[in-house]
Amino acid sequence: MKKSEKLVARRNAIVPEGLGMFSPVTIVSGKGATLKDADGKEYIDFAGGIGVLNAGHCPKPVVDAIVKQSRQLLHACFPVAIYEPYVELCEQLAKLFPHGKSTKVMLVNSGAEAVENAVKIARQATGKQGIICFTGGFHGRTLLGMTLTSKTGYKIGSGPFAPEVYRIPFPDYYKRNDGLKMDEFVKRELQAFESYLHNMVDASNVAAVIMELVQGEGGFVVAPKEYVQGLYEICKSKGILFIADEVQTGFGRTGKWAAYEHYGITPDISTWAKSMGSGMPIGAVIGRAEVMDKTTKGTLGGTYPGNPVACVASLATIEYMKKIDINKKGEVVGKTVMNFFKKLKHECSAIGDVRGLGAMVAFELVKDNDPNKPDSDLCKALLNACAEKGLLIISAGTSGNVIRVLSPLVISKPQLVKGLNILRTELLGLTENTSNKVANKKEIVHS
Numbered sequence: 001m002k003k004s005e006k007l008v009a010r011r012n013a014i015v016p017e018g019l020g021m022f023s024p025v026t027i028v029s030g031k032g033a034t035l036k037d038a039d040g041k042e043y044i045d046f047a048g049g050i051g052v053l054n055a056g057h058c059p060k061p062v063v064d065a066i067v068k069q070s071r072q073l074l075h076a077c078f079p080v081a082i083y084e085p086y087v088e089l090c091e092q093l094a095k096l097f098p099h100g101k102s103t104k105v106m107l108v109n110s111g112a113e114a115v116e117n118a119v120k121i122a123r124q125a126t127g128k129q130g131i132i133c134f135t136g137g138f139h140g141r142t143l144l145g146m147t148l149t150s151k152t153g154y155k156i157g158s159g160p161f162a163p164e165v166y167r168i169p170f171p172d173y174y175k176r177n178d179g180l181k182m183d184e185f186v187k188r189e190l191q192a193f194e195s196y197l198h199n200m201v202d203a204s205n206v207a208a209v210i211m212e213l214v215q216g217e218g219g220f221v222v223a224p225k226e227y228v229q230g231l232y233e234i235c236k237s238k239g240i241l242f243i244a245d246e247v248q249t250g251f252g253r254t255g256k257w258a259a260y261e262h263y264g265i266t267p268d269i270s271t272w273a274k275s276m277g278s279g280m281p282i283g284a285v286i287g288r289a290e291v292m293d294k295t296t297k298g299t300l301g302g303t304y305p306g307n308p309v310a311c312v313a314s315l316a317t318i319e320y321m322k323k324i325d326i327n328k329k330g331e332v333v334g335k336t337v338m339n340f341f342k343k344l345k346h347e348c349s350a351i352g353d354v355r356g357l358g359a360m361v362a363f364e365l366v367k368d369n370d371p372n373k374p375d376s377d378l379c380k381a382l383l384n385a386c387a388e389k390g391l392l393i394i395s396a397g398t399s400g401n402v403i404r405v406l407s408p409l410v411i412s413k414p415q416l417v418k419g420l421n422i423l424r425t426e427l428l429g430l431t432e433n434t435s436n437k438v439a440n441k442k443e444i445v446h447s
């Protein structure tokens with residue numbers, strides 16, 4: 001029995017059923033965009049620990065900062081004793097992501113915690129309770145995060161869920177365009193939002209709308225710019241705060257530090273985690289000072305948030321990202337993947353849609369070219385086939401039929417193209433009986 005198989009067996013014997021497992025790939029070490037498993041097999045990483053490794057596995061400056069800080073101070077608890085890395089990181093984040101004239105920042109351990117705190121802040125700041133979220137949205141696995149999350153498969157049997165959470169359809173043009181042009185579609189969706197405020201919950205009871213501008217777990221669905229701008233204006237006019245959940249979109253993934261920068265808006269509050277710490281558990285809530293300060297002392301906090309080691313890891317990550325121009329890398333990776341997928345769509349009729357923003361690029365697998373017939377079996381088979389061939393890649397979408405690329409943005413062009421060609425070969429191989437003959441198709445060598 002291989003070491004990996006033994007480890008999987010041990011895992012299955014000790015961890016509960018409910019813990020998901022994309023594939024039985026094990027990992028012992030990682031560098032850049034390369035992983036090594038328990039038997040020494042190498043993988044190209046297109047999963048990035050679900051979007052955490054924009055700066056790559058174990059970037060040297062981050063590792064060095066962690067080692068140095070570990071020797072000096074592992075823990076203090078910020079409410080108990082103040083330490084500089086926490087303050088410094090908040091200052092850096094406020095500079096990178098100014099929210100109006102004056103910005104305030106608090107640190108947390110994870111994306112879900114960022115969302116929980118953003119909602120607590122929005123409720124305290126407005127004196128209102130309602131939160132509006134979207135179909136297809138994902139905001140974490142705590143009780144409130146799960147309530148805000150759309151996909152029922154994440155929460156079967158886990159209720160009752162948190163009250164005062166309302167859900168509206170995400171402006172998913174691919175699935176819900178009904179033959180409308182984009183401007184007509186946006187108009188219809190914004191009208192639907194306004195009538196929701198008349199028919200379902202009045203604005204006087206809504207503290208905030210929370211939105212992923214590009215849905216991550218929902219399948220890399222990009223919200224139309226005009227929709228977001230319209231929604232933002234409606235919210236502003238009705239005293240509803242706008243929370244942008246940037247947990248998956250942030251830190252170069254869309255080719256900018258923040259996805260909201262593509263939309264010409266600044267949220268009242270935003271939530272962050274994943275790639276900001278290169279794998280250390282750290283997240284943040286950033287917001288306009290006048291909103292953030294409308295909170296009562298003692299209502300925010302925790303034992304571990306903004307742990308000193310995680311703070312220095314994040315500071316070093318940000319500095320490194322600036323040095324290597326992570327946004328440019330995001331743009332370049334995104335263009336390569338997008339061009340590749342567009343070509344692949346012409347070769348493979350199972351691909352219903354190719355979409356993305358920056359390096360958040362995905363394709364959706366459907367049957368009969370019908371957006372409403374998701375092919376999740378093909379998607380699963382493709383993930384497994386890729387893993388066999390040394391490519392670790394994960395799916396997304398409420399039906400699990402979307403293939404998404406979340407590779408480290410430091411991946412080299414040859415390694416990226418190699419990974420894309422594995423994906424292509426395996427996809428064409430799996431679909432060849434229906435629409436393709438893979439044998440006489442040459443590799444796509446450039447984008």
Ligand SMILES: Cc1ncc(COP(=O)(O)O)c(C=O)c1O
Pocket residue numbers: 050110111112113115138139140141212216217245246247248273274
């Ligand atoms: C947009 C978004 N929000 C929140 C979360 C939850 O983050 P975490 O898993 O760190 O709690 C995720 C995780 O995938 C996410 O993609």
